[in-house]
Structure formats: structure tokens, C-alpha cells
Amino acid sequence: MRILSSLMKLGRTCPTYLSVNISSGILRSCRALTGGRPFYDKQPEDSFRPVSRYPIPYKKDLPYDMVELMEEVERRGGFLPNVFKAMAHRPDEFRAFFTYYDCLMNKETGNLSKADKELVIVATSAHNKCPYCVTAHGALHRIYSKKPALADQVVVNWDLAELNERERAMVEFALAIAKPENITENHFQQLEKHGLNRDDAWDIAAITAFFAMANRLAHLMDLRPNEEFYALGRVPKVRYSDSRAS
Secondary structure, three states: OOHHHHHHHHHOOOOOOEEEEOOOOEEEEOHHHHOOOOOOOOOOOOOOOOOOOOOOOOHHHOOHHHHHHHHHHHHHHOOOOHHHHHHOOOHHHHHHHHHHHHHHHOOOOOOOOHHHHHHHHHHHHHHOOOHHHHHHHHHHHHHHHOOOOHHHHHHHHHHHOOOOHHHHHHHHHHHHHHOOOOOOHHHHHHHHOOOOOHHHHHHHHHHHHHHHHHHHHHHHHOOOOOOHHHHOOOOOOOOHHHHHHO
């Protein structure tokens, strides 16, 4: 799945807590965080509440294609995002969910960057009050945009956030979809001022709609963000070996 290529790109930019094998571009997690064990086959023992209020399947009970994907995501990213574990409760929906995610987030056409897409997700998820998606995609936005504070600003009050005019137009359009408003020619014209055409508008709307669904599923499941997401993109890179030496 194309989600793996996205994770490989992310692996080349991830900061603290993750070290990069430069020759292969594959992330290796710090053992202090992962303990060297796969996360998707049981709940963390020291958790004050579970990953999801629905059961997390054991690895041995999952179809091979799902196990293969999750093992690859965990191997390349250093940890497995909890959404993979929680969605595994329904295998058919798991496959459909991540297939559509790939179509939206990893397409090679259009004028939206990775950071643009993550900004749309953060704004949508903040509007829908989704802790999981705000935390996870806020981290991804920090990494792709190299702007460590912007996602947090959007979550608190997007109207006061330090958005440039192009970013502001995208967020305004996404929130018009999320509320929902009647979409008029004026909405498209505001995007066109910043070089975003009608296909780009469709991309923004589709990402907003998909994550509105994801937000509501996360609420249903009481989905808990991975602890690793909170620190990603906030502090400069350090090598694990260097941190141990200090």
C-alpha cells in the first residue's frame, strides 16, 4: 500500500526519539519507547485506559495482509499508530479505510503538499474535537511543515493562528465543508486566488469529509493517541547514542 511510501518519507524527517538508518532510510525506534515488542497484539500494560473501548485483536487472529501491513508500518515508523490497532476490530473496514486514506493522502497529482493536507486534517479534527486526530496529525504537520507551533495555534483558535493567506484560504474552505455550509462560487474563487483549482478544492473537501468520519469513529472508540506523537516535530533531532552519552 502507498501508505508505506509515505511512512518512508516521514522516516527521513522524524525528530527526537527516533534514529534514522541513513543508508536505507528506515526508522528504528528507541527501545526505551517500544520495548522491542509489537503493540498491536495487546493493550499496553501500564496504560491508565485502553487504546480503544472495543477489543484490540491479537496478531494471530488477524488476516495475513493486515498483519503484514501493520508489521511493515511499525518497522518503518518505529511504532504502530493506535488507529491501526483499533480499526483491526473490523477487517473489511480496516482495508477500505486505509485504501481510501492512501488515495487522498498519497496521490501524486494536485497542488496540495503533505503539510497542506495535514493542516486541513488538523483544522477539521479541531472543529470536531477529536483528540486522536489532532494529536497524530498535528505531529505530522509539524514534521512536514517545519513549523512547530502552527498546528497548536490552529487547534486553539485558527482565526488567530499565524497562517499565511494561502493556508488561511484552505482552512476556511475545509471548515465550510466541515460545518457544513452551502458551497458557492465564492468559496472556489477564494482558493483560486492562491493557485488552487477545482480539483484541489475536491481534494480539500474529500480529506475534510474523510477525517470527519475518522473523527467520529475515534470518538466512538474513545481512541487514545500514541505517546510518541506528542513529542514529534517539537524539538531538534538528537541521536539516541548522543542522548545516552550525556
